Amino acid sequence: MSDPIIEVAGVTKAFGGVVANRDVSLAVERGSITGLIGPNGSGKTTLFNSIVGQHPIDSGSIRFEGREISRMGVQKIARLGMLRTFQQTRVFGKMDCVENMLVSLPHRESGWLEMFRPYPPELVEKAEHLLEFVGLYSKRRLAAGSLSFGQQKLLEFAMALMNEPKALLLDEPTAGINPTLINGLIDRLKRANRDYGITLFVIEHNMRVVMNLAQHIYCMAFGKVLASGAPADVKDDPRVIDAYLGAAA
């Protein structure tokens, strides 16, 4: 039974003369972990940016939970329940981790008066609980800017969880993380998907991670979708191998 939470149909996006995405179509199943791979410059991050509303697309349609979102801005899409993490991790450097978490509250139901309330202890507790989930509990009162890159990535992930998204687009979540910690991250991603029911759409370069994590993979190259299917199939697809080798050449 197909229940796509994100549907991308015929999306094209060009910057000046460069066509970053050319007639891209894919679908992400609700509750799944879907991977997006491809050599550098294949248009993966551009596609992410288009999906979350960071820039308008030139043509095509993007649907989230059946609703057309290609004309919406980042803020609105975030409130609908689709978040993304950034390749160059973005956290609020001057605040401490708990404050970063509190700011990441879901803002869906907020009226104008919400902003004048203090944060109740339950929310602080939830924040600390999530920080513990990602292993940052001991650092929770440190300024986010003073954390290491890997720790900031974890914080960003925790902040995304705090926001209670329905779908989370992760841009290279394991890049720059110490290899020994990657398993822990994969584990947490799976748990987030399983326990919180969050659909994950992940850009990854690390093949081991993708094979381990994703249930379905799309491969992009030169702005187009090249192949799609189960991880094992895509990995052995000659076109995919060509694309990576071709890009390396």
Next chain:
Amino acid sequence: MIFTRRRSAALHVAILAAGIAAPFVFPAHSVQFAVFWIMVLFALTWDAMGGQMGYNSLGNITFFGLGMYICAITQIGVVYNVGEYTAANGAINVHFTPVQYFQGLTLGLVLAAIGATIVAAILSWVLLGIRGPYYAIGTLGVAIAAAELTSTWNWVGGGQGIAMPVFPGGPGMRERFFYFACFVAAILCYLFFRWLYRTRFCLAVNAIRDDEDKADALGLHTTRYKTVAWSAAAFFLGIAGALFGNMTGFVEPLETAYPTLTFGIFMIAMTLLGGKGTLWGPIIGATVFYAMREITWTYLLGWQYIALGVLIIVNVVFFQQGILGWVKSKRPEWFGVKVEEEEKPRREAARPVTTRKAANA
């Protein structure tokens, strides 16, 4: 010297007492002291936008002037025809009974505050999406344009200005009355922002300052926060303007109502000096700035504005954290901040970690 609750309460009481006593102990300086409280208000309101939210407005003075004019028009308008009054250029001397005067003043203050707030809300909408240097120059432009347009509008006196109604009461009473009015305004402003910075508002606007795109990506209603911040600042600035206009007795567009190059800049200089993004930074900055200004105006006459410009440069280039920031970095314990948190993760679950007290006591 940690800022415990008791020490903080003592500080507040001391300031309150000093504030109340001042016009009686130094009656000749009442007006100067009143201006001091207005400076505190200036700094607090600018910091809400610039320091806390990162929207550095160079034109907040617009609301000051707006409030001043709205109040002036109201005060005169309830008794006399404004157009005739301004056209006569001060030749008409309207007699206000005390009741009329205070009614006019009260209504004027209320309308000034509301008017300024509404204009701020509208401007927020007009300038929506405009950030950084564009916002700075855009707001500066608005202030300059406001001054210019007011100068050409004859109904409000044009370039000649409006002579304000005379305060009913003896000479000493007038100064004292407006001193306390400014004092109360500053206190209300402080209490408001003190409360506001303890709600979710504070973290949200700080997030907007640190990374607005990230705040967007988390679904924050950034527009709401911007509107509220600016409207709140405008509210108090409008009141300050109304009071100031009455204090000086004469409202004129370029030097009194929309002094972009003096008061408009002082707002920023004071906040930077004291430490932006904190509650007490602007207050400290206003105090130090005001003291310095009083001293240099007498001894550095002619050079005071150059000194101001240099102060801003030095502050911005060499001393970004301001006085409060500097103290915090030298003595973090005073603010309850623990510098090192080298706790072993294994033992962590059992031991509660010390929390950070806010710098605002």
Next chain:
Amino acid sequence: MLENVQILTGAPVFNIQLLLNGISVAAIFALIAYGLGLVWGVTSVKNLSQGDMVMTGGYLAYELGKHGVHPIVAIVPVAAIMFVLGWIVYRIIIRRVIELDLFTSLLATFGMAITIQQSLNLIFGPDVRTLKSGFGNFSFFDGSVDITQIRIIAIGLCIVLAIAMVAFLRYSRMGQAIRATAQDPRAARVLGIDTDTVYALTFSLNAAICGAAGVLVAMVWVIAPFYGIGYSVRAFVIVTAAGLGNLAGVIVMALVLGVVEQYSGFVFGAQFQQATIVSLLLVILIIRRLALLQQRRSLQ
């Protein structure tokens, strides 16, 4: 106001006057805006003191004039002096704020603006000054249209300076270094370019440009200590509308600004000059914003 519009429609020759005036001011605006854009593009510093640097140039020429130096001749020494001053200012102030956040650099230049304005006021007094160039007027249409020769000369000089700048940037090694740094400072450093010198040179060049423009302003109109901010705002408007590195856009926008200003001054009155420029600025900023939104909405 309406009568003024009627004059324009009734006697078309006045339009020519306004257009000519507009074009002559546009040349100088374009020059100043170009310098602002140059510094902005290369160092990311938005120089709020641009207009005040222009005034400084004018006053320097005024001082030289007191020693018998003709204004047009003064352009060269003034530009040289401003270059040196620019270098000093870079070393003391700008260098330290380049890598910092947006507002810090903006405030630093704002502080500079105030310092310069007040210094000029202290030294020269608040009165407006002008420089006599000793040239006459051209008259057309039986005296209905009048243009001072100095304006034509000013346009010519602006063109010369602009060509010199463009040639320098395109063909000289330093010019290439500047353009490289503007695109990517880190890459430039990796290639061995001393970005600090590039920044210093760019800022000083801009100062020299402002100096030259200031002399022209003093000859064509007047200078006064507090008039600088008007030029800063105008330059900002032009750069904002045209975008960085777009010389053609700068020229077009400067023309638009110059002509609009003349027309609005004539129709609405000179007192609304600042308001006009500011309105134009706000309109441009809002249009930019709306254009982005429109792009979003125009998808089927």
